[in-house]
Amino acid sequence: xxxxxxxxxxxxxxxxxxxxxxxxxxxxxxxxxxxxxxxxxxxxxxxxxxxxxxxxxxxxxxxxxxxxxxxxxxxxxxxxxxxxxxxxxxxxxxxxxxxxxxxxxxxxxxxxxxxxxxxxxxxxxxxxxxxxxxxxxxxxxxxxxxxxxxxxxxxxxxxxxxxxxxxxxxxxxxxxxxxxxxxxxxxxxxxxxxxxxxxxxxxxxxxxxxxxxxxxxxxxxxxxxxxxxxxxxxxxxxxxxxxxxxxxxxxxxxxxxxxxxxxx
Amino acid sequence: xxxxxxxxxxxxxxxxxxxxxxxxxxxxxxxxxxxxxxxxxxxxxxxxxxxxxxxxxxxxxxxxxxxxxxxxxxxxxxxxxxxxxxxxxxxxxxxxxxxxxxxxxxxxxxxxxxxxxxxxxxxxxxxxxxxxxxxxxxxxxxxxxxxxxxxxxxxxxxxxxxxxxxxxxxxxxxxxxxxxxxxxxxxxxxxxxxxxxxxxxxxxxxxxxxxxxxxxxxxxxxxxxxxxxxxxxxxxxxxxxxxxxxxxxxxxxxxxxxxxxxxx
Numbered sequence: 125x126x127x128x129x130x131x132x133x134x135x136x137x138x139x140x141x142x143x144x145x146x147x148x149x150x151x152x153x154x155x156x157x158x159x160x161x162x163x164x165x166x167x168x169x170x171x172x173x174x175x176x177x178x179x180x181x182x183x184x185x186x187x188x189x190x191x192x193x194x195x196x197x198x199x200x201x202x203x204x205x206x207x208x209x210x211x212x213x214x215x216x217x218x219x220x221x222x223x224x225x226x227x228x229x230x231x232x233x234x235x236x237x238x239x240x241x242x243x244x245x246x247x248x249x250x251x252x253x254x255x256x257x258x259x260x261x262x263x264x265x266x267x268x269x270x271x272x273x274x275x276x277x278x279x280x281x282x283x284x285x286x287x288x289x290x291x292x293x294x295x296x297x298x299x300x301x302x303x304x305x306x307x308x309x310x311x312x313x314x315x316x317x318x319x320x321x322x323x324x325x326x327x328x329x330x331x332x333x334x335x336x337x338x339x340x341x342x343x344x345x346x347x348x349x350x351x352x353x354x355x356x357x358x359x360x361x362x363x364x365x366x367x368x369x370x371x372x373x374x375x376x377x378x379x380x381x382x383x384x385x386x387x388x
Numbered sequence: 389x390x391x392x393x394x395x396x397x398x399x400x401x402x403x404x405x406x407x408x409x410x411x412x413x414x415x416x417x418x419x420x421x422x423x424x425x426x427x428x429x430x431x432x433x434x435x436x437x438x439x440x441x442x443x444x445x446x447x448x449x450x451x452x453x454x455x456x457x458x459x460x461x462x463x464x465x466x467x468x469x470x471x472x473x474x475x476x477x478x479x480x481x482x483x484x485x486x487x488x489x490x491x492x493x494x495x496x497x498x499x500x501x502x503x504x505x506x507x508x509x510x511x512x513x514x515x516x517x518x519x520x521x522x523x524x525x526x527x528x529x530x531x532x533x534x535x536x537x538x539x540x541x542x543x544x545x546x547x548x549x550x551x552x553x554x555x556x557x558x559x560x561x562x563x564x565x566x567x568x569x570x571x572x573x574x575x576x577x578x579x580x581x582x583x584x585x586x587x588x589x590x591x592x593x594x595x596x597x598x599x600x601x602x603x604x605x606x607x608x609x610x611x612x613x614x615x616x617x618x619x620x621x622x623x624x625x626x627x628x629x630x631x632x633x634x635x636x637x638x639x640x641x642x643x644x645x646x647x648x649x650x651x652x
Binding site for chain 1 (some may be wrong): 404406408411412413414415416417418420421466499500501502503504505507508510522523524525526527528529532533535536537539540541542543544545546547548549550551552553555556560563564567568
């Protein structure tokens with residue numbers, strides 16, 4: 125094993141490589157360079173043999189998957205014991221590669237710091253081997269891409285944003301709506317009709333945009349969200365809700381007048 | 389003037405080109421390509437003759453500024469009448485270029501949908517000339533970059549995020565802290581000591597990270613934020629605050645156990 129200049133064993137770096145939510149054009153130059161380095165690839169799958177959404181983005185970018193790429197399993201469950209077991213298995217898969225001195229690049233759909241499995245992998249690796257260097261390469265998140273694709277301002281200069289998995293339920297959604305200018309609701313599928321009813325009560329239907337699989341070949345944008353009533357949507361879908369009715373409280377250094385609509 | 393296939397006059401496209409918050413490596417491949425197209429550049433300045441932060445990123449990326457690049461003034465004021473006047477002047481500067489059939493690329497620091505002047509420019513152009521096509525290219529936001537640079541999870545899969553200009557004041561900050569797992573406080577300069585006092589009351593000082601000018605040659609990261617007491621910081625600075633004490637309410641489909649810390 126090669127030695128570190130200061131005498132401690134040299135290990136590779138674990139990179140969280142953000143690829144953006146779908147369009148290969150949304151990969152940053154830094155991530156692109158790392159994908160073409162000699163780092164060993166790792167990528168998340170829901171179960172053994174399943175497709176990896178992150179790997180698909182690299183594929184659509186025209187990059188050949190290098191030999192030795194490792195599928196790491198992150199199952200869809202909220203059970204903490206099951207999750208901990210899979211995080212440990214994932215960390216133990218990449219660790220020998222890192223300790224042999226090679227870098228590992230974990231491919232992440234969207235941004236690696238935001239609703240990503242990379243945090244779990246990085247924390248578990250750090251717990252097992254604190255000497256391993258970890259570097260997160262930031263990327264475009266699904267909601268920034270959704271705002272861009274719909275030409276919606278996610279936030280004007282004095283605005284407040286909240287991002288919330290819809291599963292928190294209507295009470296939480298309703299409360300946050302009072303406090304923010306833009307609410308981003310993720311994974312709206314199971315609650316969509318209830319959310320639409322709430323938005324109708326609040327007269328916010330005209331200010332909501334629905335985006336499914338942003339940036340992928342299957343991207344779907346719905347600007348008249350009333351058309352979604354009773355519809356079944358994809359798991360990778362979100363709602364951007366602008367709240368022009370928000371009553372702004374105290375604000376230091378003066379309060380800017382609110383314009384009626386925030387779409388272009 | 390060339391004609392559109394369907395007979396209406398052909399105009400150029402107004403692009404919002406997100407460059408990320410500072411590191412030229414954070415520019416996406418799509419934005420990079422657009423910077424090298426024949427679009428006429430436009431870029432924001434605070435006042436005539438001032439440096440443009442967005443233009444500096446392109447410069448650091450090694451791109452020669454093409455001839456004819458237009459500085460557009462967006463002054464730092466909250467006065468709606470003054471702002472409207474400058475937005476109109478900016479739109480009137482780019483409009484003749486667009487109507488001549490050429491594309492205009494407006495360079496944006498960070499993400500063009502998020503706390504950016506691009507929204508104002510695009511809405512004003514759309515009001516004056518609805519036939520102009522507008523396209524927003526998404527990018528890395530300052531807070532995603534800050535999370536990456538500090539290896540902090542902005543959000544684990546079930547988390548709630550809020551992003552708030554600190555000028556909303558302590559009451560708003562304190563209320564949102566109860567409802568979210570991560571609070572991103574922007575432009576903390578004028579309120580920094582008060583915010584640190586609030587975080588101390590809430591036992592959140594160990595969970596806060598300070599980042600100034602993320603990704604630029606002057607980037608500064610402070611992980612022990614108590615060192616900032618009484619300090620003067622840059623205007624382009626933010627705090628990431630993780631709230632491990634948050635009491636989670638109702639959540640559909642089960643509630644995941646919260647781990648004690650969210651940093652790697």
